[in-house]
Amino acid sequence: GSTGDTPGNLAIGAGGVPIDSWYSGYYIGRELRALGINMNFAPTVDIYSNYESSVIGPRSFGEYTEYTGILGATFAAGSQAAGVIPTAKHFPGHGDTSVDSHGMLPVIDIDYQTLMERELVPFRYLVKEKIPAIMSGHLSFPQIVTGGEPASLSKTFLTDILRGELGYEGLIITDDMMMNGATSWAGSLSAAFRMAIEAGNDIIISSTTAQLNENLWTDNLRLMQTSQEFRNRVIDAAHRVVLAKLRYFKSDNAVPIYPELDKIDERIPDPDGQVFFLEQACRSVTLYHGDESPLLPERDEDIVLVGQKQFPSFFSEGFKRYPGAKRMEITYGMGPNCLGWMTNLLTTMAPQCKAVVSCVADEASAQLAAALKDIPVETIIISVLAPYPAMELKEWADKILMIYSYSPYSFNAVFGALHGEFVPRGTFPLIE
Numbered sequence: 215g216s217t218g219d220t221p222g223n224l225a226i227g228a229g230g231v232p233i234d235s236w237y238s239g240y241y242i243g244r245e246l247r248a249l250g251i252n253m254n255f256a257p258t259v260d261i262y263s264n265y266e267s268s269v270i271g272p273r274s275f276g277e278y279t280e281y282t283g284i285l286g287a288t289f290a291a292g293s294q295a296a297g298v299i300p301t302a303k304h305f306p307g308h309g310d311t312s313v314d315s316h317g318m319l320p321v322i323d324i325d326y327q328t329l330m331e332r333e334l335v336p337f338r339y340l341v342k343e344k345i346p347a348i349m350s351g352h353l354s355f356p357q358i359v360t361g362g363e364p365a366s367l368s369k370t371f372l373t374d375i376l377r378g379e380l381g382y383e384g385l386i387i388t389d390d391m392m393m394n395g396a397t398s399w400a401g402s403l404s405a406a407f408r409m410a411i412e413a414g415n416d417i418i419i420s421s422t423t424a425q426l427n428e429n430l431w432t433d434n435l436r437l438m439q440t441s442q443e444f445r446n447r448v449i450d451a452a453h454r455v456v457l458a459k460l461r462y463f464k465s466d467n468a469v470p471i472y473p474e475l476d477k478i479d480e481r482i483p484d485p486d487g488q489v490f491f492l493e494q495a496c497r498s499v500t501l502y503h504g505d506e507s508p509l510l511p512e513r514d515e516d517i518v519l520v521g522q523k524q525f526p527s528f529f530s531e532g533f534k535r536y537p538g539a540k541r542m543e544i545t546y547g548m549g550p551n552c553l554g555w556m557t558n559l560l561t562t563m564a565p566q567c568k569a570v571v572s573c574v575a576d577e578a579s580a581q582l583a584a585a586l587k588d589i590p591v592e593t594i595i596i597s598v599l600a601p602y603p604a605m606e607l608k609e610w611a612d613k614i615l616m617i618y619s620y621s622p623y624s625f626n627a628v629f630g631a632l633h634g635e636f637v638p639r640g641t642f643p644l645i646e
């Protein structure tokens with residue numbers, strides 16, 4: 215719980231400064247290094263093309279394909295400078311779906327040309343920069359592979375496209391094979407693991423450890439004895455993994471096998487990283503709607519702060535600027551009964567105040583904020599995480615400020631901007 219809680223990828227995209235991506239990868243890598251972790255399953259280079267996606271959402275750098283490639287490559291370079299192996303994901307692209315592959319197999323109905331000109335653009339950048347690892351996603355593209363199998367289990371995607379057409383030579387690693395996006399199509403875990411190996415993955419991720427007598431092991435070990443083609447594919451994968459390890463550990467910058475336990479407290483959170491991430495958060499604050507004028511009431515008591523109890527930094531940073539403000543706690547992911555209760559409470563409080571600062575992080579909190587539409591009170595929306603719930607409030611809200619994470623750095627920055635400590639200059643990272 216002591217590691218840095220960064221402003222996130224979408225904030226990097228909004229900041230418009232590619233070097234921010236390098237330093238993000240670097241400082242995250244330094245903290246991982248202090249813990250003895252030598253590989254990171256980042257960066258996410260999915261294109262944010264489906265605005266309703268909360269699966270990828272702020273994990274993406276944005277909707278601009280070339281820029282995403284540049285930011286992904288610079289993040290990877292920063293990570294490697296810290297000695298941590300980066301992994302680009304989720305090949306061939308998870309951004310054009312609102313379905314979560316943890317629960318079911320997302321179907322992305324695009325043609326081959328769209329795939330090449332949009333989803334694969336960032337991966338081309340990363341292949342050119344010799345990214346050491348790429349994660350395959352549990353994503354179905356029926357217009358490209360008629361059988362509809364996930365890309366993670368598809369030889370067409372991993373061997374023909376990624377290795378053949380893009381010329382990739384590094385490691386291919388699956389997303390977690392315990393996700394339903396993989397197993398539901400394959401029919402069983404053992405079949406999914408076999409298909410993943412045959413498709414071209416070199417490392418299989420499993421979030422649970424199978425017992426030694428489970429089919430996951432026995433079926434595939436038996437196949438090693440009966441199928442020379444399968445055996446050769448396993449040998450090829452093992453060779454690539456061992457070679458990657460030899461190259462890494464023979465380098466001058468490999469993470470030590472054992473962390474220095476007595477130095478962890480001074481390295482986590484990274485002191486230099488803390489300074490950088492606050493600066494980066496300030497560069498990312500986006501004035502999506504309204505003017506730059508700060509909120510400076512005569513009395514703090516005239517303000518209501520409405521925020522999720524799961525985001526304590528919203529209140530702590532808000533009260534630093536407005537210590538006398540009223541506090542209204544809501545819950546992230548409110549159900550209809552809770553939403554109705556909170557709406558009644560807010561519409562009772564709001565007419566007695568001059569301004570409401572409302573944190574919008576999901577559809578429910580956006581609906582709550584919409585209850586202020588016809589109330590004569592200044593309404594300021596602070597959009598957190600995926601921006602689309604707050605985008606619909608543009609028609610009537612007085613001001614919308616966007617941040618892209620619930621990081622303390624992000625809340626510090628946005629309340630600083632609202633209080634007039636600096637003028638927000640972030641650029642909205644989506645194409646409207």
